[in-house]
Amino acid sequence: MATGLAMNRCSISVCRTADVLLNRPTVSVVRNLKFNRRLIGICSIASAAPFVVAEDEKYGNKQVISLTPRLYDYILSNVREPEILKQLREETAKMRGSQMQVSPDQAQLLAMLVQILGAERCIEVGVYTGYSSLAVALALPESGRLVSCERDSNSLEVAQRYYELAGVSHKVIVKHGLAAESLKSLIENGEGSSYDFAFVDADKRMYQDYFELLLQLVRVGGVIVLDNVLWHGRVADPMVNDAKTISIRNFNKNLMDDERVSISMVPIGDGMTICRKR
Numbered sequence: 001m002a003t004g005l006a007m008n009r010c011s012i013s014v015c016r017t018a019d020v021l022l023n024r025p026t027v028s029v030v031r032n033l034k035f036n037r038r039l040i041g042i043c044s045i046a047s048a049a050p051f052v053v054a055e056d057e058k059y060g061n062k063q064v065i066s067l068t069p070r071l072y073d074y075i076l077s078n079v080r081e082p083e084i085l086k087q088l089r090e091e092t093a094k095m096r097g098s099q100m101q102v103s104p105d106q107a108q109l110l111a112m113l114v115q116i117l118g119a120e121r122c123i124e125v126g127v128y129t130g131y132s133s134l135a136v137a138l139a140l141p142e143s144g145r146l147v148s149c150e151r152d153s154n155s156l157e158v159a160q161r162y163y164e165l166a167g168v169s170h171k172v173i174v175k176h177g178l179a180a181e182s183l184k185s186l187i188e189n190g191e192g193s194s195y196d197f198a199f200v201d202a203d204k205r206m207y208q209d210y211f212e213l214l215l216q217l218v219r220v221g222g223v224i225v226l227d228n229v230l231w232h233g234r235v236a237d238p239m240v241n242d243a244k245t246i247s248i249r250n251f252n253k254n255l256m257d258d259e260r261v262s263i264s265m266v267p268i269g270d271g272m273t274i275c276r277k278r
């Protein structure tokens with residue numbers, strides 16, 4: 001019984017993913033399922049066969065796949081998650097808003113970017129309980145510094161406890177308050193063009209503002225990563241027009257034309273765009 005329930009929930013969530021990807025209402029997807037063997041295969045938890053998003057000429061006959069739960073489990077089984085991050089993730093899982101934290105594969109990508117860049121000075125906008133910031137802090141050298149911007153003191157308490165536990169608190173400068181104000185104060189403090197890496201994961205309606213401020217703070221060749229750029233697929237659905245979706249959609253559109261940066265939108269987690277300042 002419990003297994004059946006779990007499978008049902010999972011099937012629904014995979015179908016919703018298909019729904020979002022196809023930009024069709026759930027009912028039409030379910031109706032299509034009756035006729036589309038490929039989709040039926042996807043909606044079975046027992047199958048690791050991925051959902052094929054596209055494989056026609058328009059996409060160079062290349063098979064573009066979505067993730068099944070089993071395939072995502074496989075990816076997670078190939079993530080080297082430090083024990084302290086696992087502990088933080090498990091503690092956060094019991095808290096309100098735990099779905100906000102980045103996934104282990106995303107955190108690993110952030111840490112990898114910090115290492116590739118040889119970053120010494122980093123900024124995070126939107127800390128929550130500290131999962132992504134701890135991943136960045138752990139990747140920094142002893143001389144490295146991470147400015148962590150967060151408005152919520154309760155979640156910051158958890159983050160700071162884990163910075164201590166992980167032995168990285170000397171690398172982290174916590175800015176408690178509205179992130180835009182904290183970033184402006186860094187600029188006023190003469191810290192423009194001195195940061196190597198920034199990660200944005202806060203108020204979605206402020207992405208353009210955060211980006212403009214961070215572009216002043218990051219050096220040429222520095223990197224700004226923005227999370228949730230796919231916004232659960234809503235950005236591609238013309239029927240969804242709430243303020244956050246419109247804001248992210250406009251941000252993505254502006255970024256396409258922004259000659260100040262090179263960009264790469266990566267379908268990891270809820271979508272991340274990596275921007276390199278030119």
Ligand SMILES: C[S@@+](CC[C@H](N)C(=O)[O-])C[C@H]1O[C@@H](n2cnc3c(N)ncnc32)[C@H](O)[C@@H]1O
Binds near residue numbers: 151152
């Ligand atoms: C998606 S969560 C961050 C998750 C975090 N990166 C992680 O991996 O655990 C977004 C956080 O941004 C914070 N936030 C939202 N708007 C903010 C603002 N204007 N200034 C500072 N923090 C803000 C929220 O309090 C929340 O903790």
